[in-house]
Amino acid sequence: xxxxxxxxxxxxxxxxxxxxxxxxxxxxxxxxxxxxxxxxxxxxxxxxxxxxxxxxxxxxxxxxxxxxxxxxxxxxxxxxxxxxxxxxxxxxxxxxxxxxxxxxxxxxxxxxxxxxxxxxxxxxxxxxxxxxxxxxxxxxxxxxxxxxxxxxxxxxxxxxxxxxxxxxxxxxxxxxxxxxxxxxxxxxxxxxxxxxxxxxxxx
Numbered sequence: 001x002x003x004x005x006x007x008x009x010x011x012x013x014x015x016x017x018x019x020x021x022x023x024x025x026x027x028x029x030x031x032x033x034x035x036x037x038x039x040x041x042x043x044x045x046x047x048x049x050x051x052x053x054x055x056x057x058x059x060x061x062x063x064x065x066x067x068x069x070x071x072x073x074x075x076x077x078x079x080x081x082x083x084x085x086x087x088x089x090x091x092x093x094x095x096x097x098x099x100x101x102x103x104x105x106x107x108x109x110x111x112x113x114x115x116x117x118x119x120x121x122x123x124x125x126x127x128x129x130x131x132x133x134x135x136x137x138x139x140x141x142x143x144x145x146x147x148x149x150x151x152x153x154x155x156x157x158x159x160x161x162x163x164x165x166x167x168x169x170x171x172x173x174x175x176x177x178x179x180x181x182x183x184x185x186x187x188x189x190x191x192x193x194x195x196x197x198x199x200x201x202x203x
Contacts, residue, residue, distance in 0.1 A: 012110035027051035
């Protein structure tokens with residue numbers, strides 16, 4: 001309900017760093033809506049909070065449900081998992097802060113009685129590149145840059161030594177990744193064709 005999310009937002013403010021608490025003290029919540037999530041987050045709760053500043057500027061934050069880590073649940077008893085439940089949102093934003101050199105300053109976590117959430121800025125207007133408009137040379141350069149950034153972020157994670165050890169010993173990694181990408185692309189096209197046939201009423 002509206003009141004539950006409003007209470008969760010107040011809890012989120014308490015979990016933020018002091019500088020962000022001061023910044024957001026200049027804003028008041030003016031509206032909260034339920035937001036439809038993408039396919040990857042299907043079945044989870046997501047809300048958008050509209051805040052208005054003292055200077056009439058607007059800010060939109062997203063409150064998104066944080067699901068339990070499957071990896072962690074394999075090692076925890078039911079009692080331990082319930083005890084740790086409040087940390088799900090914190091776990092998500094901690095991972096983002098570790099992997100991202102410059103992370104969203106609004107990242108935070110909160111909960112209601114039934115669910116755990118993390119908070120972030122909604123559509124922070126970061127620029128992006130339309131890869132479909134790149135020529136072959138530009139696409140190759142873009143892919144190398146993305147690979148470099150991804151490698152740097154994972155090197156900042158606690159699993160960096162394990163990843164390094166695996167890649168150092170595996171000479172077939174590049175080929176395996178290329179094979180996976182090619183197979184994945186083929187499957188996407190097959191799925192799209194099946195979906196298009198369904199819309200046309202074809203069996």
